[in-house]
Amino acid sequence: MNLVSSPQPGPLAGFTVAVTAARRAEEIGGLLERRGATVIHAPALRIVPLADDTDLHKATADLIAAPPDTVVATTGIGFRAWMEAAEGWGEADRLRAALGSAALLARGPKACGAIRAAGLREEWSPESESSAEVLQRILSEGPLHGRRIAVQLHGEPLPDFTNALRNAGAVVVPVPVYRWMAPDDPAPLDRLLDAIAAGTVDAVTFTSALAATGLLRRARECARADQLLGIFRSGRVAAMCVGPVTAGPLLSAGVGATWPSRYRVGALVRHVTEVLGASVPVLPVGGHRLEVRGSAVLVDGVLRPVPPSPMAVLRALARNPGWVVARADLLAELPGGGADEHAVEAAVARLRSGLGPPGLVQTVVKRGYRLAVALPHSGGPGHGGGF
Numbered sequence: 001m002n003l004v005s006s007p008q009p010g011p012l013a014g015f016t017v018a019v020t021a022a023r024r025a026e027e028i029g030g031l032l033e034r035r036g037a038t039v040i041h042a043p044a045l046r047i048v049p050l051a052d053d054t055d056l057h058k059a060t061a062d063l064i065a066a067p068p069d070t071v072v073a074t075t076g077i078g079f080r081a082w083m084e085a086a087e088g089w090g091e092a093d094r095l096r097a098a099l100g101s102a103a104l105l106a107r108g109p110k111a112c113g114a115i116r117a118a119g120l121r122e123e124w125s126p127e128s129e130s131s132a133e134v135l136q137r138i139l140s141e142g143p144l145h146g147r148r149i150a151v152q153l154h155g156e157p158l159p160d161f162t163n164a165l166r167n168a169g170a171v172v173v174p175v176p177v178y179r180w181m182a183p184d185d186p187a188p189l190d191r192l193l194d195a196i197a198a199g200t201v202d203a204v205t206f207t208s209a210l211a212a213t214g215l216l217r218r219a220r221e222c223a224r225a226d227q228l229l230g231i232f233r234s235g236r237v238a239a240m241c242v243g244p245v246t247a248g249p250l251l252s253a254g255v256g257a258t259w260p261s262r263y264r265v266g267a268l269v270r271h272v273t274e275v276l277g278a279s280v281p282v283l284p285v286g287g288h289r290l291e292v293r294g295s296a297v298l299v300d301g302v303l304r305p306v307p308p309s310p311m312a313v314l315r316a317l318a319r320n321p322g323w324v325v326a327r328a329d330l331l332a333e334l335p336g337g338g339a340d341e342h343a344v345e346a347a348v349a350r351l352r353s354g355l356g357p358p359g360l361v362q363t364v365v366k367r368g369y370r371l372a373v374a375l376p377h378s379g380g381p382g383h384g385g386g387f
Helices: 025-034 054-065 076-089 092-100 109-117 131-139 159-167 187-198 209-221 225-234 244-252 265-278 308-319 327-333 342-355
Strands: 016-019 038-041 046-049 070-073 103-106 148-155 171-181 203-206 238-241 282-285 288-292 296-299 302-305 361-364 368-371
Touching: 016 025, 016 187, 025 038, 025 265, 038 187, 054 076, 054 092, 054 171, 070 076, 070 109, 070 131, 076 092, 076 109, 076 148, 076 171, 103 109, 103 131, 131 159, 148 159, 159 171, 187 209, 187 225, 203 209, 203 244, 203 265, 209 225, 209 244, 238 244, 238 265, 288 308, 296 342, 302 342, 308 327, 308 342, 308 368, 327 342, 327 368, 342 361
Parallel strands: 016 038, 016 203, 070 103, 070 148, 148 171, 203 238
Antiparallel strands: 046 171, 282 288, 288 296, 296 302, 361 368
């Protein structure tokens, strides 16, 4: 008889991860799902193209008539959209000629790729992918009086960047290729806020600072900002960003956001996998191997979903494996609290049922509950000793 072994759960199985990206959301979600995660899509913003916008057309005509000395490309998608709009107006060749005579600076590799795809070549790009480093490069090149600098915007006006150039004497030509706005339908964001409050989300990913701002703005509109920030700051939900610029609004709000060393979507997904994986307690309980994940437990390699209240009890027991945790302490751990200790008993009953093998959670009469983990003979934590 041929036995077919069940595939091992992925490293993110049992975890729920939210994706707030407006673009590449399917790509990010697919990468997370292939690792086993449950993905919540909640776009925190939407992109509004300006291909037919008079401001973009005017800026393009201005640069063709008086070619710039320097061009700053901030995003790949934005630079490509600019060239596509010029193609639609029949001005692509003239725009390429105007930009080709300028010093082209790219904020990062995606912008470099877009420049090269247009048949042009960048002069320089910082390894940090930082707009601040691009600004310092321009300012360090000497007097800027009368120098024409085109800045391709990426959804926001970049006042600090452009004002610094103007204060140094440059003539700045903003190129507004697209802008970011709140999503048409805020319902997915509202559902995400509900899930975060209910404790059913383990991490929220951000690929732009404006997405982070969008989530915080929606939370303020719903009078839930304090709740959201409190949950992020407590570490119950991880805020994970593609890079430090993206993390800016969260850091300013006191949220300890993290990011990978390489500022790429693939690196972000690996970062999520590593951080959530490192948070998994692995315990020998009653002769079985337990891995406590976000909303599930791996029992001897088998994934078993666990509802929020029983999972809260399990996490409290897992923090002191083998030691007794009082009912009153477990009651305080339940999402939203509980009316009395009967809520704890109900959560423990559901936990035992969800885990499968009997005897993993033991009752200690008149004291509380413990995981069936062998205890050392010496000392014990404040919740009580062995027995």
